[in-house]
Each structure stands twice: as structure tokens, then as C-alpha cells.
Amino acid sequence: MITVGIIGATGYTGMELVRILLKHPEAVLAYASSRKWSGQAISDVMPHLHNARDLVLAGFDAQEAVSAAELFFVCLPHGESMNISADLYGRGKKVIDLSADFRFRDPVVFRKWYGEHTQPELLSEAVYGLPELYREEIGGATLIANPGCYPVSVILALIPLLEEGLVSLDSIIADSKSGVSGAGREPKPNLHFPEVYSDFSAYSIAGTHRHIGEMEQELGRISKVDVKLTFTPHLLPVSRGILTCIYADPSDYLDEGSLVELFRERYSAEPFVTVRDLDGSLPGLKEVCGTNQCILAPRYDERTGKVVVISVLDNLVKGAAGLAVQNMNLMFGFTEDMGLNDLPLYP
């Protein structure tokens, strides 16, 4: 049994961590902080977590935190997260940072998308927490940069193609559609219920979304050369889930059966990536919501010679809190899927 803490437990990612950790057989949620609701029981702030009555939210205090837990999930806004994560790390704790703050290797690239970094020396310490790429490093890591939700959706769909050099690197497009919880719990005019309901729109298109930097870094590391990605995010009128459709030009002749086979082989040992066969139905969000699964359906359009890959996951689970717990399991030598085997609700 290990003791864990959540810094920023009352945002959507923090709440989802609470939900998952409350039933994890090897982790005890020993500390949870919230600026807004400190002093209240978790089950008062989040009545759906009715069995969390005993845990009282704290105002963050580093001293108190480090004496309570050995691993921390830091779920604060970028810019703020880096300082608290650095502090906890400096006090000898293991840290999984769910913000963007430690996802970049290069502080110059970080600055371009997010602004100045106050802990640039830690960037080389952090391991990018995507087990499908860095399982071994995660196992030995002390500071994990948990990936962004769009990046997980996009990168998992591209790993087999880039590792095998199958597609032209300047042809890649990711057309993503995300549920509203991906935008966080803070109410905003454009996320007010009557505005989003029945609506659908794109935003931050044509090279302006911050996740591009993170995705290009990782795609570039796989490919060993720079990759430029065209990325179009959309806001879906649902609470959870990301569906990405990837387009890319094959470098050479491709056969759809071999394409699927390539994906199957690459992910055959992965507990949380499923490849849908050619005779299987295309995956929808409800097959993954509430679970840590990412389902991929690689296809080939013979008429136009384009590779098309559909990727679905739950932005709050495989795209955030579930992935963080998967990383925790690896860091502590637990079975990788421990506490992460929920099935989705249907319908």
C-alpha cells in the first residue's frame, strides 16, 4: 500500500483521480487539496463520491502534504503547477504533474506555446508519461509529465505509422472532436449550457492550439526528424470523450490488411490500446467513456491513397487521470492495469 496525494482535487481531472483512486487496491488517498473548498469533506463538494466522506480537503501546505503521502498528482493550471511540483520533487517525493509544465524537453519550445518556465532545469528530469512509448523510463522516474488529452489521442494513432516510416511526415492531419470537460470546470460564457447544447464548432484552428507543440515534439522523437502537424480541434456537445480522425499520405504502396496487422502487432501487449479489425464496427465515444481504453481503427482509402485512422478515448481517463494512475502503477511496480478495469456504461 502506498499513500498518495492530489493537489487541485476539485477540478475535473482531480475529481476523476479521486474516483479512480478510491477503489485502487494498493493506493490510499491520504491528502487532497483545493483552494476553493478547503475544510470541506470531499463528499460534500462532490456528492457523487458518497463514500469519500472521511477525506477533508486541505488548503495546500507543502509541509503537511509531504508528511502525508509519498506520491503526488499535481492538477493545477500550467504556470502554477511547475512551482508546486518542483517543491514536492525537491522534498524527495514522486510527482505526476498533469499540467503542460513538464511536457517539453526544450524550454524555448515551452516558452513559445505557454510562456516562461521557472524550473527549466527540471525539464530534462521529467519523463513524458506515455507508457506506450516510455514504459521503462516511467518505471524508474521520479517526475512524470502526464500528457495532454489531445496528444494521447493523436500520438497513439500515429506511433505505428511513424515508427515504421510509412507516411510522409509533412502530410499529417489530425481532426479532433472533444467533449466539453476537456475545457475544464471553470464556467465560461462559451461553455454555458445553452450555448453548447445542439451546437458544434471548431476552435483554435490553423496552427494555433497549444497542444501542437507537445504533439510535434513526441512525433518528432519517434521519427527522428521534425514533424509538422495540421491540427483542428472541435467542441462536441457532450461531456466526455475525444474522437480523432488522422489523415496521412503513405510513403509507399500500402495494403489495408497489412496496415491493421501492423497496428495489432505494435499494440498486442498493450493493456489499454485496442485495434479494431476491418470487419469490426468503427469505435464510438461510448465504448471508451469511463474507461482507460483507447480504440484505434486504421483504414486505407484505396481511391485516394490516404491512410485514415480513427482514435477514441475518454479525455478524463486515458487522456488524463486514468493514464496518470497507469503511470503510478508502473512507478511502483503494481500490475499496470490495477484499478483501471472499469467497463463503459452503455447506453
Place this chain on the structure above:
Amino acid sequence: MITVGIIGATGYTGMELVRILLKHPEAVLAYASSRKWSGQAISDVMPHLHNARDLVLAGFDAQEAVSAAELFFVCLPHGESMNISADLYGRGKKVIDLSADFRFRDPVVFRKWYGEHTQPELLSEAVYGLPELYREEIGGATLIANPGCYPVSVILALIPLLEEGLVSLDSIIADSKSGVSGAGREPKPNLHFPEVYSDFSAYSIAGTHRHIGEMEQELGRISKVDVKLTFTPHLLPVSRGILTCIYADPSDYLDEGSLVELFRERYSAEPFVTVRDLDGSLPGLKEVCGTNQCILAPRYDERTGKVVVISVLDNLVKGAAGLAVQNMNLMFGFTEDMGLNDLPLYP
């Protein structure tokens, strides 16, 4: 005043035609048929059309129909529509066929996507009912093939690019997302409310959707050479609206300002195509639902050198019934926007 009839008035497209025609100042809805509800008043079958109490649905009878009206909107399933449209046309009536049956010039191409055509000689008579391309021909036509909803969404977003030869013709991708009414009124397991709610998925991807043939025909006519289109349709958990995101590689250096300007000029005289400026917000479905507008936002991703165009419209209005009435207005010399100036509901 003209008299009009609707064959198949109780599907979603037929119902939308009734709604629009009931307030058209120059058209009287004199005949409406329905296999399923013949003998009932329209307002009994569609209680929301409470002011249509007088009109009783007929079982289709060609003799009775032609004596009642001078123009017919035929809203039947493809394969079935062609025979009734041909019959009405043969009896000297003007016909706007809203099925796919007369959208193809070449019966061989029709067969490839839909099966055998029983009236191939009429294919050359029919005018493709997209005023933004064929306004003049529509004005003189007797048989109109009303375009499909996806094709309108995609073609309007591509006209300026293809007419000017600005993009590479083998690079075009259309990633479309449609509300469920686009799939018709017939209940189906996969369109049952609990299945679609909270879900989102792609379908008929990688070159298998029937609208591809129609889109490639029209894009090819604009470009004067064959065009191959990569098309990915998705099912949005809303009732109405299509948003398409177009991707294409420019043939030459492009400047975003000039791109928008090109679109503005091309559509400056169009009553139902609006181009969103660079400082305008990206359009969402609720800005067009219930209206005959198509809003386009052409953008350029400088980082990757891709043209990105967002296109939104209401699949039942500009993508079907509203466009059909626009065609009717042109055929009879009415003001083109007559009866089509509804504003959208918001929120």
C-alpha cells in the same frame, strides 16, 4: 401565385418543405402525399404545423397530383423517386427531385454508387440544383436534381479554390459531421435515442459513402479534370446541422488575407453564402440551423502550408428543403430569397 405539391411529405425533408412553403408568399401547397398517413390532416401527423389543418395527405395518384399543382417536390427514397419524377415530368410538370436519382450525368457512375437507373435518358435533362454553380440553368429548367446535404456543404467550401486552381486536386479531404436528421426519419437500431446520445462516431469512411460520387462529379466539372476526394462522415449527437472541415494543399504560395478575400468576392452576390472574416468567430451549427445560410471560414495554416475551410449549414434547409425552395424561386422568377429569410433560434 403558383400551386405546388410534395410527394413524400412526411419524411424529414418533406416536413421541412411543408414548414417553409406554408409561409411562402407566392406558393400554395396544394397537394401532399404520404404512403403511411394518407387520409390524415397534415397537422394531425405533424402537430407542430398547427396551421396546416386544412391540408389532407393523399395516397399518391399521378392523375390527381398533376391536376392539383404545377411544380412537384419529390422526396422519396432513391430508386423509387426516379419513376415518379419521370412520370410527373412526362406529364408536363416541373419537378424538383430531392433524392439522389438525377444528380449524376453518367448512368454508369450512378450504377456504381446506387444501382441501375430506370430513366437514364432523363439524366441529361436534369440540372444539378446548386444556384451558386448553375443559377442560369436552374432558371430555365424543368427537372432539378436537388443536391445531397454533404455535397452542398463540401462543394460550397471548395468552389473558390477549384475555380481559381489554387489547390492540388489529389490533396482534398472533407471531414464532415452531421446531425442525425440527415439519416432520415425511419427508426433504426443505431439511431435509437439512447444509442446516439452522448456518443460520437465516424461511419462509411475510407471511400465508401455514396455522396462521394456526387461530390467528385461536381468538383470535376469545376476543375475540368477528375478529382478524387477523401471523405469522412461522422454522426453528431444533435438533430440538425453539418459542419465540414476541408483540408487541401495549395498549388502555390498563399496568403491568408487574399484567401478570405477570394472567397468574399466569389460569394459577394450570393444571398445564402456568408464568408467569415479573419477577425470573426468560427461559425457553429446554431448560427445556421433553421436557416438557408451556409457560412464559410477559409483559413491558412502557415506552419504546415495547408488550406483549412470550415463550412456550416442546416442539412434540412440549405442541404435539402430550403435549397429546393431557392431553386423553385429561380425556376419561377421569384426573388431568390423569398420565404427563406428566417433567423436562427439562439440559444
Place this chain on the structure above:
Amino acid sequence: MITVGIIGATGYTGMELVRILLKHPEAVLAYASSRKWSGQAISDVMPHLHNARDLVLAGFDAQEAVSAAELFFVCLPHGESMNISADLYGRGKKVIDLSADFRFRDPVVFRKWYGEHTQPELLSEAVYGLPELYREEIGGATLIANPGCYPVSVILALIPLLEEGLVSLDSIIADSKSGVSGAGREPKPNLHFPEVYSDFSAYSIAGTHRHIGEMEQELGRISKVDVKLTFTPHLLPVSRGILTCIYADPSDYLDEGSLVELFRERYSAEPFVTVRDLDGSLPGLKEVCGTNQCILAPRYDERTGKVVVISVLDNLVKGAAGLAVQNMNLMFGFTEDMGLNDLPLYP
């Protein structure tokens, strides 16, 4: 032609007034104010109103306002609205106040539910703007208190029963369900999209909702004795519409056919109240959304001896902006339904 102004044009009620007035044949929207967006064109703030490009939102200035228009719709929060309405009224203008500020005859009752009134002397001047009760007074009024959305839904369902003394006055229950736009345009944590989506809950139950005072006042005026109402509002996960289910004990033996007949007679001359027959389907929100209609289905449960009345309307139209325009039509002698004959979108 008259000139009208809207004070507070960018809340949901104000925006709906803009939408309706833009196509009213006898009213010109000559003035519209918004604290937040003054200086911007209406069509920039509300891109769906694309044909309102010429009208620029003003910061409210009484002098400027009164020189621009002869009638004002005041759509401000209660407490604030009373002062501006009083000012405009004092300057000789006709005013339709859409807040709660002038709905009460008795300042003591107002204080109980809303707080101190700064213009108590005007309460007796104001006419409660429900044409189905006060058509004649509205015709001659200078200051209209436009009813609340729940009160319209509840009162219209009870008028025939109370006028005829058919039900026991201490037995009346109204179980209402409202779309989220009824809570206004201001983003709030509990109205954030991911919170409301897929959810449903009651709020302000057991005698605590402010609309109770307004409803009891009007029900009491009809009955000539005090009426106490049990009222339970719920938040529906949709944008628009209120459905109320009324329960009441009949004072005497009742026959369902006569009950429906009573409702039909009472409302036979009303342009915006429809009574659904026993063989008609029960009305749903989509039959009224976007329209000024209220549909009533009075029924009698023989097994238990309860009267049950279903009432549906669009909270922003018949429950706010549409009703206000209906009142305007009466004040200026226009046809009562002028500009108010939109049909609902379906599906």
C-alpha cells in the same frame, strides 16, 4: 411604424426580442443598449443575427434613448430594472418591463420575495402583461409588467379551472421543468455544460422559488380569495422550453370531456393558446419552441379523482420576448399576432 428600444439587449431575453423585432412589420428597432458590448454591432455580438449589421449597441443613456424610440423593452435584472423603467416612464415613454419589478401590486409582497422596491407608487400603474387575463387593460397601458416564464406556464393552465371554481384552492400543485436558458446568460458553475448535460434535478422546492409570489397573486385575483401553490421547478438538460404538470382536486364531480370543452371555450378566441383534444397526442416542448404558442392538455384521472393539466411553452417566447411583443401589438393597436407566427423547427 413605431420605433422601439431594448434596454439590456444582449441577455437571452433581449436577444430574443431582437430576433422577433427584426422581422416585425410595424416596429423598427431603433435603439438597443448593452453594458458589456456597447459600441459593437449587434451582428458582431450575436453573429446569428447576421442581418442586424447596422444596429450598434449603445451604453444606456436615458436622453439618447428617449429621443430614439417611443416604446422600450427593459430587460435588466430585477432591482435594477425598476429605476430605468421608472425613468423612461417618467419621460413619457411606453415601457414593457420584463423583470419582476412591476409584477406585484403590493410592495410588501414584493419585498418578501425580492427586497425593497424603490418605485412603489408605480406598482398600481403597471398592468400585468398577460393578454389572456388583461387584454383590455394592456391596450390602454403605458407601463406593462411582463410576466415570468413559470407564471405564464402555470397561470394559463389554471385560468379555466379557477374562473369556474372547479378545483379546491388548497390542492393545487405545479410541477415544472424548464430548459436552462430560463436561468439567464450569465455562466455559473451549476450551469456549466458538462454539469447539466445528461443530468436532471429539482431546485428551489418546497415553497422557496420567487415566482410563487407572482403566481399566487394572479391566481388569487382570479379566484377572489387567497391561493397557496405548491411549486416544484426542475432544470431540464435542454436549452429552451417549459413543461408544467398541474395537479388539483376538483370541488365537485367532473367529466373529462366537459373539462376539455371548458378549456376550449375559454381559449377559443386566443391566438396563442391551443387546447389539445382527448384524442390528440400530449404536447412536447419541440411543438412550441421558437413560437409564441402555449399548448394545454387538460385531463382527468378517474381512478384518483385528480385533474391533471399539461402545459408547454417556450420560456423565451411566450414566457418572455414573444409575450412582450404580443403586449406591444395590443398597446399600439396592431393585429395581436403580428410578427409572431413562426412555426417550430422539427425535428
Place this chain on the structure above:
Amino acid sequence: MITVGIIGATGYTGMELVRILLKHPEAVLAYASSRKWSGQAISDVMPHLHNARDLVLAGFDAQEAVSAAELFFVCLPHGESMNISADLYGRGKKVIDLSADFRFRDPVVFRKWYGEHTQPELLSEAVYGLPELYREEIGGATLIANPGCYPVSVILALIPLLEEGLVSLDSIIADSKSGVSGAGREPKPNLHFPEVYSDFSAYSIAGTHRHIGEMEQELGRISKVDVKLTFTPHLLPVSRGILTCIYADPSDYLDEGSLVELFRERYSAEPFVTVRDLDGSLPGLKEVCGTNQCILAPRYDERTGKVVVISVLDNLVKGAAGLAVQNMNLMFGFTEDMGLNDLPLYP
């Protein structure tokens, strides 16, 4: 470990049973039948249950069934269910019937609401599967009639009031709102996605819904005298969940604090009924969806002297499959909440 079977595994209730049983530590799902999909793996028919790859759906065969399992969940339409349940019961198996077929003690009452009963002699054998009323009998039962979803929602909200004789028995009203999955998986015109989305309506009102008979039977057994219930069901545009608002007149003076205290005491030992305090928020559907919890908020309207109780549960879990597994746990002496401790997803 016990072996269990599901007859009718591919309706919504059957699918939910599969989901719950797949992770039950003491039950092995050894048999599952489906008329429509026999011969296919469960995970092919329900891809969200990706870990059920081994279980192949059978066409129902009684011989084969009884040799495979010791307990059967029968999830067939009423009328059909009774014969198969009787058959399995006759062959010495334990049966939990999830249809309405064994919920009535009196075949005459059954006939009134559902038609002729072919196994009337079994009605007295069956135990009504509501542990909050019949825990002991369920423990010793061989044939369980699993309650309807609305009845669970309504009865749990009334037990404390009726057991203590606190309310007038002819005053009780239940105004219920249910998600669409309660209507089953069969596609129907009125449950087609575009019809229900954004809509809300009542149905089967004024004493016509079949669940009334079942509710009155149980309420009468608690009260020892006949109870007549006014029941109004509504269709909510969400997939899951029932919220009921109960109204009743107290027989005597009531105090809100004591009312809540009464509920708390009555349910203090119940694992799946939670009573919300006066200072707690009113419960919403998302607090219970996916869980076996029913949350009750009893309140008292002092102004009108009405008791108001809000009740929420998930119609497919506490209203069907979860309750059935709770009954199974009792029948086999497992911990009552075994396999039933999922937390809800939020948001």
C-alpha cells in the same frame, strides 16, 4: 462461486446485467441467450464489453440452459417471460424474472394491466424483489419478481411515510421523469434520436400507465388498505435515470427535521438508499447513474402543508439489473453490496 445465466442478454437490462456480472467476484456468467444474435460472441454484439470475448450467445434452449447455470435472470418481454421462467423454475432452478410477469399477487389485477396469465399458480410463489421491504423472504426465495423501474423509484420514496401512516392515502401523487433507456432497446418512431433530442413530454398520464397496478399493490401492502396513486411519467431527453417528485398531504402536523430524521432512521441500515439532509444539495441523476444507489430528499412545504420527496436512481441499475444482482446476493448469502459498489462518472 455460482454459475448464472441470462435469458435475453442483449436488451438494455440484459446488457447491464452482463456488465455487472462480468466483475462480480462470486458469480460466473455461464450462459447468455439472445434470439437475434445467437452464435455471436457477446463482445461482437456489445463491443463496449470488450472483455467478454469468450462468451457466445446461445439461442435459448432450456435443456442446455439448466445444465449450464444454477440461477437465471430472465429479461424477456412480459407475457413471454412467464413461460420460460416457469420452465426453468420447474426444472429446479432459481429464477429472477425482470419482466412484470410475477410482480402481481392477484392474477385478476395482472389481467387488468397486462392480460391473461398462463402461470397463475406461481404468483404466490414469487417474492417481490425489493430488499428494502422483503429482505428476509428474498433470502429464502426461489422465484423473484424483480420490480419495475418506476415502482422502485416511487415505493422507496413512500415507505417511511406509509409505514408510519403519516400521509393521507388518497392524496399521493408521483410525478416521474425517465431517461429513454427505460423504454427498451427496440427502435420506435417516437424514440428515434432526432425526435427525442431537445424535447420533453409526458405520456400515459391520468391513470393509464401499467406500473400503477404494481405500485398500488405494494403501497397497499405497506398501508394495509387500498391506495390509489396519481402517476405522471415523462420522457427525459437523456439515456439513463429516473427522478420522481412525490407529493402527499400529511395526516397530521409535520416538522421538516423530524421528516428527514424518519427517513434516515428507516434507511440507516440500507446499503443502497441514501437520505439527503436539509443542508445537502438536491440530488441529480448524474449522482446515481451507473450505480445501485437511490437518493431521497424528503422535504416539507410549510406554506402549503405538502410533503415533497425527491427520489433519484438509475433505471437500469437500482431500477433493474443492479437490483437483480442485489437480490441474487441475498439469495446466495453473499454480502449484499457485492459487485455493486461502482461510483458514478462525473461530469
